[in-house]
Amino acid sequence: MSQSKGVLYLVATPLGNLADFSFRAVEVLQSVAVIAAEDTRHSRPLLNHYGIGTPLVAYHEHNEDAAAPQLLARLERGESVAVISDAGTPLISDPGFPLVRLARQAGIRAVPVPGPSALIAALSASGLPCDHFHFGGFLPRKGEARRSELKTLLDRRETLVFYESSHRVLDCLEDINAIFPADRPLAIARELTKHYETIVNSTAGAAHALVAQDADMQKGEFVLLVQGKRETAAEDIDAEQARVLGILLDGGCSVKSAAAMAAEITGAPRKLLYQAALKRSSAQ
Known part of the structure; x- marks a missing residue:
């Protein structure tokens, strides 16, 4: 690889607690020519907190196909670029894939700067098996498509992990209740690393009622985890x-x-x- 080209850094950012930012992440963001951020307004408080004055450009799901070639051109000129999402690790249900693919095809180094990930954080604290898991990202928004997707996962033996929004969490839990056995263990993680962080264990049959009866449990960002189908004992x-x-x-x-x-x-x-x-x- 040519040493004259820049480096593309994929930098993980805190889920909520700013203290989870690594020293290396700060150093990288201070050293690059530009930071491609999912939402520049969202990222600015974090950068200000750590005294990072590097220029920001918007790089999100609505513009990444057009913005990726522009960032690639900067990398080709020898400028280093960092990609950050609103929270957690870039590309994991967040923008970044088109740019990483272009960079690697062009012989440009794509360097991960690891750190927070809602997927791993929730899994590690869920109390469900985590040696094997299936990450489904965000399930389809529409009920019929969501139920169809869940049916394909019913017999998977790995722990199933999904991201969900506050607007759809009740509908999603209702569909899980309809598809999975009522006694299938399930965990709900919300607002990870934030002030109202909550991780509760329930079952596919009881989780919907648990959340429906508590307005606070319907707020925030969610990770839903469903234990896989157990082997016959x-x-x-x-x-x-x-x-x-x-x-x-x-x-x-x-x-x-x-x-x-x-x-x-x-x-x-x-x-x-x-x-x-x-x-x-x-x-x-």
Whole structure:
């Protein structure tokens, strides 16, 4: 890559608490030629707080296709550019993708300056499994399209994570209630890192009522998390399967052999029976 070209920085900004801004982020924003901001009016208080006087240009969803080539030209001339969104990490349900793609195609370095992300913050504190997750961004605005999207995710085993606005959160929770089993664990995170930060655990069946009865719970920016469909637990084998498995184990069969033979006899999945056999053996 040519050293004469500028560098494109993708800089994460605080979700709400200004103290979450990194030293590196401040240094980068002070050093670049221009900052491309989703909303210059929104970003100015943050920049003023840290004494950052770098010029701002607007770069948002309505102008990014036209603005990206202009910013690319500056990068080609050797100027470095930073992209920031209103809050969190750029490109994650925020503008920036066209510019990053153009920059990389032109051999210009795209450098992440990591920091806050509502997605990761909510997931880490939700109490739901976070080793695997599916990020769905903002669900469709229209009810029919939203329900259709949710139906495609019903059997996913990863934790599902969505962003939602205060204007649609009740409608979204109502659709989740209609699509998912009532006992499916769900978490609601709102106003993360802000004064009224709230993270509550509920279920797909109860979450809508929980939010509907509390006007304060209908305000702010939301992350909704729905636990994935759980794998069938070993104890979910039925009584006949358990009886057959027990006879084989008590008769001296190994866990592996008992599971294989019980699967042939009952038609139950061998893996399921093997897990049940392991649990029974370890309890003895």
